Amino acid sequence: MRLILSAIILFSFSSLLLPQENAFRIARLKYSGGGDWYNDPSADINMMKFLQKNTNIKVKPEYTFVEISGEDIFSYPFLFITGHGNILLSAREANRLRRYLDNGGFIYIDDDYGMDKAIRRELKKVFPDKELSEIPFKHPVYNIMYDFSSGPPKTHKHDENPPQGFGFFIGERLAVFYTFESNPSDGWADAVVHNDPENKREEALRFGANIILYALTY
Numbered sequence: 001m002r003l004i005l006s007a008i009i010l011f012s013f014s015s016l017l018l019p020q021e022n023a024f025r026i027a028r029l030k031y032s033g034g035g036d037w038y039n040d041p042s043a044d045i046n047m048m049k050f051l052q053k054n055t056n057i058k059v060k061p062e063y064t065f066v067e068i069s070g071e072d073i074f075s076y077p078f079l080f081i082t083g084h085g086n087i088l089l090s091a092r093e094a095n096r097l098r099r100y101l102d103n104g105g106f107i108y109i110d111d112d113y114g115m116d117k118a119i120r121r122e123l124k125k126v127f128p129d130k131e132l133s134e135i136p137f138k139h140p141v142y143n144i145m146y147d148f149s150s151g152p153p154k155t156h157k158h159d160e161n162p163p164q165g166f167g168f169f170i171g172e173r174l175a176v177f178y179t180f181e182s183n184p185s186d187g188w189a190d191a192v193v194h195n196d197p198e199n200k201r202e203e204a205l206r207f208g209a210n211i212i213l214y215a216l217t218y
Contacts, residue, residue: 027076033088043188094125106215
């Protein structure tokens with residue numbers, strides 16, 4: 001199934017631009033605090049290759065990371081945060097992320113195990129007036145291309161809890177999506193990294209495609 005989204009190249013962001021060559025890239029966010037923001041670099045590349053194969057989105061499948069303080073953060077419509085353990089945002093960094101989101105950017109966060117407490121704490125700096133809310137399964141992020149009407153996939157077992165998807169809205173737009181006890185980005189990585197069965201990897205890639213398509217469409 002190929003999804004034609006010609007409007008994707010006509011982003012309406014007020015200050016966000018597509019990367020060079022009008023090609024989509026996942027931008028991995030480098031953060032402070034000691035967490036391994038850089039883990040599983042093959043995940044980003046494989047996810048983009050899946051998009052290239054199954055949609056009409058033009059991608060540049062290469063590992064890209066950005067720093068919150070860098071101006072190039074505003075060149076990417078989709079930021080990806082993952083890791084194990086701590087993450088720490090300064091007040092200035094929290095303000096820059098809020099500016100990025102207010103200007104139309106999207107952040108996807110995947111708890112790779114052990115970062116839940118830290119990410120919830122630091123997101124309060126970005127959205128001091130909001131609380132993370134669980135996203136209803138009828139939301140387009142769960143069905144824009146592939147059907148996940150039962151919620152996020154359980155790619156990796158962590159603490160026996162059900163997989164959940166949380167988020168922050170800016171107006172009607174889901175601007176931050178956070179998966180907990182799900183860990184689909186591990187399923188994006190090369191098969192030899194986590195030894196996930198092929199059906200689990202395919203499921204995780206499909207879910208990732210939904211997240212990216214939602215971010216680029218809305």
